[in-house]
Amino acid sequence: MRFGGLVALNDVSLSIDKGAVLAVIGPNGAGKSTLFNVVTGVYRPTSGRVTFNGAEITSRPSYEVVDRGIARTFQSSRLFSDLSVLDNVIIGMHTRTKTGVLDALFRPGASRREMAACVEKAEILLKLGSGGLFEQRYRPAGTLAQADRRRLEIARALASQPKLLLLDEPSVGMDDTETDALVADIVRLRAENPELSVILIEHDMRVVEAFPQHVTCIDYGSKIAEGDFAAVRADPRVQEAYLGKAVADA
Numbered sequence: 075m076r077f078g079g080l081v082a083l084n085d086v087s088l089s090i091d092k093g094a095v096l097a098v099i100g101p102n103g104a105g106k107s108t109l110f111n112v113v114t115g116v117y118r119p120t121s122g123r124v125t126f127n128g129a130e131i132t133s134r135p136s137y138e139v140v141d142r143g144i145a146r147t148f149q150s151s152r153l154f155s156d157l158s159v160l161d162n163v164i165i166g167m168h169t170r171t172k173t174g175v176l177d178a179l180f181r182p183g184a185s186r187r188e189m190a191a192c193v194e195k196a197e198i199l200l201k202l203g204s205g206g207l208f209e210q211r212y213r214p215a216g217t218l219a220q221a222d223r224r225r226l227e228i229a230r231a232l233a234s235q236p237k238l239l240l241l242d243e244p245s246v247g248m249d250d251t252e253t254d255a256l257v258a259d260i261v262r263l264r265a266e267n268p269e270l271s272v273i274l275i276e277h278d279m280r281v282v283e284a285f286p287q288h289v290t291c292i293d294y295g296s297k298i299a300e301g302d303f304a305a306v307r308a309d310p311r312v313q314e315a316y317l318g319k320a321v322a323d324a
C-alpha cells in the first residue's frame with residue numbers, strides 16, 4: 075500500500091486460520107491500521123490481494139466485506155455518539171436484516187417484528203461483555219466512559235455476526251483492571267464461538283501475551299518477525315524496533 079512516495083505496507087503477507095487469534099504488533103506508524111483498512115476495503119491496495127474463505131475480496135466495498143463476515147473496531151471511536159448504546163449495536167446488524175424503508179411503510183408488522191428481534195439480540199450482546207453496557211443501554215454512546223466505548227465498539231462489530239473480527243488496539247484508554255476484563259471477554263467470546271477468528275492490533279503486551287500463539291511484528295510497513303509470542307519477543311529486530319532496549323536488557 076503506497077500513499078504517494080510513502081510505502082505504508084511493503085510485501086506484507088499474513089494468513090489466519092479459522093478459530094485462531096493473530097496479534098499484530100509494531101511501533102506507531104508501522105502500518106498496522108493500514109493493514110486493517112486494506113482488508114476491509116477502506117483502502118484499495120496498490121498491489122497484492124486479500125482473500126477470505128477462498129474468495130478474493132481485494133478492494134471490495136466495506137459493506138460487502140462486512141456482509142462476507144469481516145467486522146472491525148477502530149482505534150479512534152466511530153460510534154454514533156448521539157444515539158443510544160442499544161441503537162449503536164442495532165446499527166451493526168444492518169447487513170443481516172431484511173426489511174428496509176419500504177417495508178417499514180408497507181409491511182409495518184414485519185418491520186416491527188424484525189426490529190423487536192434486533193433489540194433482543196442487541197441486548198444479549200450487551201450482556202455478554204464486561205462493564206455493564208446492558209445497564210447503560212439507553213444512554214447516548216457519547217456519554218460512556220472510554221473503556222465502555224471500546225466495549226461497545228466490539229459489541230457493535232459482533233452484531234454483524236462476523237467470522238473474522240478485527241480489533242484495532244481495543245485496550246487503548248483502559249486501565250489494568252479493564253484490560254484484564256477485555257482479555258477475559260475475548261477468551262469467553264472465543265469459547266462461545268470456536269470458529270471465530272480474531273486479528274488483534276495491540277500495543278499492550280499483556281493482551282498479546284494472553285493470545286501468544288500467533289504474533290506478527292510490522293515495522294516501517296514490513297513484516298520483521300512472526301511466530302509465537304516468546305519467539306517474536308526474543309527477536310532482536312523486534313526488540314530494537316518496538317519493545318525498546320529496556321526489554322532487550324531484561
Ligand SMILES: Nc1ncnc2c1ncn2[C@@H]1O[C@H](COP(=O)(O)OP(=O)(O)OP(=O)(O)O)[C@@H](O)[C@H]1O
Pocket residue numbers: 077080082100101102103104105106107108109149
Ligand atoms: N490515508 C493516508 N494517507 C497518507 N498516509 C497515510 C494514510 N494512512 C496511513 N498513512 C501513513 O501510513 C503509515 C502507517 O500508518 P498506520 O496508521 O497504518 O500505522 P499504525 O501502525 O496503525 O500506527 P499506530 O500504532 O500509531 O496507529 C504512517 O506513516 C501514516 O502516516
